[in-house]
Amino acid sequence: MRAVVITHAGGPEVLEAHEVEDPPQLGEGEVLIEVAAAGFNRADTLQRHGRHPPPADASPYPGLECSGTIEALGPNVPSRWSVGDKECALLSGGGYAEKVVVPAGQLLTLPEGISLTDASGLPEVACTVWSTVFMTSHLSSDESFLIHGGSSGIGTFAIQIAKHLGIKVFVTAGSEEKLAACKDLRADVCINYKAEHFLERVKQETHGKADDVIL
Numbered sequence: 390m391r392a393v394v395i396t397h398a399g400g401p402e403v404l405e406a407h408e409v410e411d412p413p414q415l416g417e418g419e420v421l422i423e424v425a426a427a428g429f430n431r432a433d434t435l436q437r438h439g440r441h442p443p444p445a446d447a448s449p450y451p452g453l454e455c456s457g458t459i460e461a462l463g464p465n466v467p468s469r470w471s472v473g474d475k476e477c478a479l480l481s482g483g484g485y486a487e488k489v490v491v492p493a494g495q496l497l498t499l500p501e502g503i504s505l506t507d508a509s510g511l512p513e514v515a516c517t518v519w520s521t522v523f524m525t526s527h528l529s530s531d532e533s534f535l536i537h538g539g540s541s542g543i544g545t546f547a548i549q550i551a552k553h554l555g556i557k558v559f560v561t562a563g564s565e566e567k568l569a570a571c572k573d574l575r576a577d578v579c580i581n582y583k584a585e586h587f588l589e590r591v592k593q594e595t596h597g598k599a600d601d602v603i604l
């Protein structure tokens with residue numbers, strides 16, 4: 390198969406498409422995906438610079454999420470998954486390749502109306518924001534929510550899911566352009582942390598109460 394290889398630490402120019410070995414044989418509960426698209430995260434950039442080594446048992450190729458079609462099933466994969474299914478997946482690496490092996494527990498059904506390309510950027514941010522903000526911090530619709538780095542990948546997903554659930558959203562970002570992007574996604578209070586002290590503004594907007602959950 391072909392995969393994107395980090396030839397040495399550096400900028401985007403160190404990425405090269407190479408012919409590499411096919412993925413290993415499928416183990417218990419694993420599936421083989423024919424990759425359609427891969428998401429791009431800051432962690433990929435750090436890995437490319439040699440500052441974010443993948444776990445020892447992960448694929449050597451970058452890519453922490455992808456979308457695609459299931460090409461083969463290993464032993465004991467739950468019956469909800471079949472060859473030919475379109476899905477997206479959270480990966481420990483290897484998304485920048487034609488094929489990748491993933492435990493079935495890291496697959497997500499393709500959301501209705503979402504293209505394979507768009508879905509490839511969902512698993513990392515969706516899993517991170519949902520697990521931290523909703524499963525751990527139990528943010529609810531009568532609470533307010535402060536998102537630092539509102540225009541980041543994580544931030545833009547967090548704004549959209551929180552607004553969908555009717556939550557009042559505060560964001561910080563480092564430029565007016567980034568704040569405008571957050572406003573477009575319906576963030577309620579947009580704070581340029583380089584121009585004003587975010588804490589003072591939050592206190593003012595919440596009448597001294599502060600936000601319930603901070604990301």
Ligand SMILES: NC(=O)c1ccc[n+]([C@@H]2O[C@H](COP(=O)([O-])OP(=O)(O)OC[C@H]3O[C@@H](n4cnc5c(N)ncnc54)[C@H](OP(=O)(O)O)[C@@H]3O)[C@@H](O)[C@H]2O)c1
Nearest residue numbers: 430431513514517538540541542543544561562563564567
């Ligand atoms: N992407 C994921 O799926 C994922 C998963 C787990 C954890 N995380 C964590 O979530 C945070 C955001 O990740 P992301 O992938 O969404 O990031 P991103 O899209 O690359 O955005 C990062 C934002 O952080 C702000 N920032 C402040 N200081 C920075 C610096 N020195 N270098 C770069 N950015 C800086 C920038 O916004 P301002 O200019 O407005 O400050 C920038 O837009 C990171 O801490 C990351 O480790 C991300």
